[in-house]
Amino acid sequence: MSTAKLTKIDHPPATLRDMVQDRMRDAIIEGVFLPGERLVERPLCDQLGVSRTVIRETIRYLEAEGLVEILPGRGPIVAIMNREDARQIYAIRRMLETAAAEGCARNITPERAHTLIDALERLKLGFSDKAPGALFRATADFYSEIFDGAGQYIAWDIVQRLNGRISRLRMITLSTSNRERPGIAHMERICEAITSGNPDAARRAVEHHLDDTSAIADRLLAAEEKSEND
Amino acid sequence: MSTAKLTKIDHPPATLRDMVQDRMRDAIIEGVFLPGERLVERPLCDQLGVSRTVIRETIRYLEAEGLVEILPGRGPIVAIMNREDARQIYAIRRMLETAAAEGCARNITPERAHTLIDALERLKLGFSDKAPGALFRATADFYSEIFDGAGQYIAWDIVQRLNGRISRLRMITLSTSNRERPGIAHMERICEAITSGNPDAARRAVEHHLDDTSAIADRLLAAEEKSEND
């Protein structure tokens, strides 16, 4: 077995479907397709240069993820989220993220503390960045570290999907200017509590952050509802 | 149009895909397809009498649900669950279900109490029934009432999906003979706490029940792991 090291290069980890899935998910999350907008198959095929099969499978997948809704007889649209949906999603995130922060603080290691602090640094850079995408990714990375540190990969999966559904909302809340400073302060508190191995403080910090975030989101949605009824 | 009344009942809600999705989901949940078993497209087409497209879309959907896993270059298999997965799933259920029980107890109305008690009755009948499917459905109905009463439909959605992934485990734990009595007793305590409008007691009852259940599940998986390594 002299060639043991040369096993297969994980050759095509990128199937067409996966790429289209990511592209469309990102497009929905970044608001390229707005909530309620119809996702007509054939135009999408042309735009992305793939066959209907791929598009249809992708839509099925995103439907299961909750990003796409299928109206009987009409076809797929970008899922619409209402105020109550958002409330519930934030409530669930609160449970899962507090548990993750607790777990991460409990299992904290020097290495993990290091990567967490790194992620926080990138997060701060993201805030000063103009592009909203960078901040998005940096936020996801930071939380990813927390869930990873807690070993809670299934909860992380759920949180990511929930985040996809409230992405538009997060985009707005993150770019609300008066939100930036407290947002960073919250993250710093969370990071500090976790790295110092204090589960209770970590839980409280996350609770505080999410209560704040969800209140902002709720106000936004309330304002939207109001303006719709004018 | 003399036969107007005889047109097919508003068949729209039943698209072929949905039917196949339900059939396959049930088949996986009920153990017709075992974990790790390959789901070969063309045979499935023959068995279900549909085209590959439908099968493929269904598989994509079930993949997003976590019931199916896709091995690169090999194709879809029924997802395999390990001990750690189960642990995490039970932990998440614990959070979501305790919150739901609390919420339901807080909002309890006479009507809801009535439907809950009804569901509990059916649950008891289900325990004496031989078919495991009946007990499954009755359990789902009971919890559905609780989440419904709490208004937490998104959490309910998540719990249902998680339950799909541990269905095999639930099947075994439910049919474990010495599990039946305590199981019913737990359900009765939960029902009683909720209908009497006592959120704290409801939370504790659910916690107790799930700690018990997950411990049984974990023992089962531990035993399986052991026998595998013989």
Next chain:
DNA sequence: GCTTGTAATATGGTATACCATAATCTTGCC
């Protein structure tokens, strides 16, 4: 007889073309 290289088969992945139906839009008639 064992290994190795090659052919055959099975399967997933992708692309296309086609049909039926339902919703929508258009148009022409009253």
Next chain:
DNA sequence: GGCAAGATTATGGTATACCATATTACAAGC
């Protein structure tokens, strides 16, 4: 101007063809 019939569009559903790859089987060489 309103309404109804037809045209258009989009979708769900199906069949099929093609390619790439992975597994298996088989045959040839040592």
